[in-house]
Amino acid sequence: MxxxxxxxxxxxxxxxxxxxxxxxxxxxxxxxxxxxxxxxxxxxxxxxxxxxxxxxxxxxxxxxxxxxHPKIVEAVRREAGRAHIYGAQHELEIQVAEKVQALVPCAENVVFASSGTEAVQLALRLARAFTRRNLVVKFEGHYHGWVDSVLVSNHPTAEEAGDAHKPKAVLGSLGQVPNACDNLIVMPWNDPGVLSDLFRQRGQEIAAVILEPVLCNSGCLLPDPGYLEVIRDLCSQSGALLIFDEVITGFRLSLGGAQEFFKVKPDIATFGKALAGGATLSAVAARRDVFDLVLDGRVVFGGTYNGNPIALASALATIEELSLGxxxxxxxxxxxxxxxxxxxxxxxxxxxxxxxxxxxxxxxxxxxxxxxxxxxxxxxxxxxxxxxxxxxxxxxxxxxxxxxxxxxxxxxxxxxxxxxxxxxxxxxxxxxxxxxxxxxx
Ligand SMILES: Cc1ncc(COP(=O)(O)O)c(C=O)c1O
Structure with a gap:
């Protein structure tokens, strides 16, 4: 043709x-x-x-x-002339972590990985380890990466998903471990009543609620006014952790992400995409006591490319530019x-x-x-x-x-x-x- x-x-x-x-x-x-x-x-x-x-x-x-962007090109070029990767510590890690800490309300501590999917994997592991519970609540249509544990009900058909008020958990891919669905409860977005009922019945079993604060992966749907606050309260009352997946909203909806924009502070947040202006970088920001489990080695977190200097140089240039004025x-x-x-x-x-x-x-x-x-x-x-x-x-x-x-x-x-x-x-x-x-x- x-x-x-x-x-x-x-x-x-x-x-x-x-x-x-x-x-x-x-x-x-x-x-x-x-x-x-x-x-x-x-x-x-x-x-x-x-x-x-x-x-x-x-x-x-x-x-x-x-x-x-000239500032990013210059920063990446400068860093590439110094190091491609150390697999060890360097000052850019601290500089970018300090920037994130200063801008993002929940960021008492920060760690870096390479993709949003990995950041979500760590966030879920931290939440389950911290609460010693297993169940995670996610919302229909929300996407949090392609790993088995969370690729559920991201884009199911109405026939697969059943009752809109009580959606079934639907695996997103062939080849996924089928019991991924057993560890997740799928809820309809923007329906505080159904979620409150769930917390009344099973609140003590729930490790975390994970959500895209703006549902960007199914048509950029905003949360109804007050909805995020309801979820925050339900989590606080039951001891579950609230995870904002800010891979899209972070460094885009505002400098401090959706949590700053909507004034609702999660316990854990994941970042990627805009964070490094195009380089391969993601981050998890969370309460310090949640990160203590990583600190003392009880939660395993790894990654050959974590803290990559070139990606961090790009992130620093991006955040500095976005922070001007x-x-x-x-x-x-x-x-x-x-x-x-x-x-x-x-x-x-x-x-x-x-x-x-x-x-x-x-x-x-x-x-x-x-x-x-x-x-x-x-x-x-x-x-x-x-x-x-x-x-x-x-x-x-x-x-x-x-x-x-x-x-x-x-x-x-x-x-x-x-x-x-x-x-x-x-x-x-x-x-x-x-x-x-x-x-x-
Ligand atoms: C909200 C959200 N979370 C997680 C991810 C996964 O990020 P990545 O593609 O970097 O693994 C995406 C990717 O689009 C996303 O939009």
Whole structure:
């Protein structure tokens, strides 16, 4: 097939002979066409066919300062000239830990690993060890990485998951140990009554509640006002630990993450993505007494690449840049994102397309749905997947690189002119979508 993505198609066909499905992460295969890239700068990427895009994927989130930010490039270059990895201690570990401590309310202590998945694994282990309990509560539609213990009910079908108020725990993958479900209870998001009932019945068995404070992995759904506070109280009353998975919200929703934004302090929090502006780094921040179990060796925590100097150099540069002017870059990012959200809503209503745009300025999602309100994962199951796919395809053709699930990430280097160009493109995209769906006479 000859079109604007010919070289990408050729590379994908070649990749499929050496890489399963041609990609290195399952979600990347869900793009209408997995593209190949060869250059990036600021909020732009260029594919191998020479097409340029305004990037709203930000590599699925990490690039809060955009591609190749000069401060990050300089810091990484400087560190790479000194060390690639020590497998031992160095001062950058302390410097970044001190920054996280100063910014994140729950961060009495911090440790570093490489991926969000590993950070979650440690958080769950710490919670179970600290409470000497096993059960963990998670919420339907929330994603916390791909390890067996927690890849449950992240995206089940309604048939698999059963009653919306009493969802079944559904394994996320073939090959997972089946008893992962035995150790988790899955709850509907934004339903304080059901959760309170659970705590009344089984509160003393619950080690932890883990959640995405904004449900970014199923359409960027905000918590209802007061909901996080209810969960905090239930955990405190029963002795369970509250874990905020801030892999997406951290260093994005605000400098101190969702816990600072919503003023609800968890016992443990996990970070990744924006933390290091694109380098491979994650962190767990928690109460000091919870970390005592690591300190005295009773909780095992390892990782060859933990505390990697190059990743930490990137993190330090990112946090320093984000901290300038009291966090003004994240405020500006939010403003740009909010402008985009309202412009997209306006474009949809001009073209008569039913659409909900949910989330916050720096991370939001488009839902092609006739519903008026989205409060939990089940509500999002009524989104129209065919219209979403067509929108993504048209967006790519218009020079917008968006994620296949409707999510858009906005960085600190998306400026007014990028937003205006994007909104003009949305007008054309929605005009095309509306034409296709208008009944033919
Ligand atoms: C909220 C959340 N937690 C954990 C993870 C896992 O992080 P990683 O992909 O770095 O392992 C992700 C990844 O998207 C995430 O969004």
């Amino acid at each position: 000859t079109d604007r993505w010919t070289k990408s198609r050729v590379l994908l066909a070649r990749a499929e002979k050496s890489l399963p499905r041609g990609v290195n992460s399952g979600v990347r295969a869900t793009c209408p066409l997995p593209l190949y890239f060869e250059d990036s700068w600021g909020c732009h990427v260029k594919d191998v066919d020479g097409n340029q895009y305004i990037d709203y994927s930000l590599a699925w989130g990490p690039l809060i300062l955009g591609h190749r 009291g966090g003004s870059l994240l405020q500006q990012t939010d403003r740009m994102g909010q402008r985009l959200m309202s412009g997209i809503r306006d474009a949809a209503s001009r073209h008569g397309l039913p659409l909900i745009v949910s989330g916050f300025g720096a991370a939001f999602a488009l839902h092609f749905t006739a519903k008026r309100d989205l409060r939990n994962y089940r509500d999002t199951l009524q989104d129209d997947p065919h219209r979403l796919r067509e929108y993504v395809f048209r967006a790519l053709a218009e020079g917008l690189y968006v994620l296949p699930d409707g999510r858009m990430y906005v960085s600190a280097v998306h400026h007014e002119e990028d937003i205006e160009e994007t909104l003009r493109a949305f007008d054309r995209i929605f005009s095309g979508l509306a034409d296709r769906t208008r009944p033919r006479v």
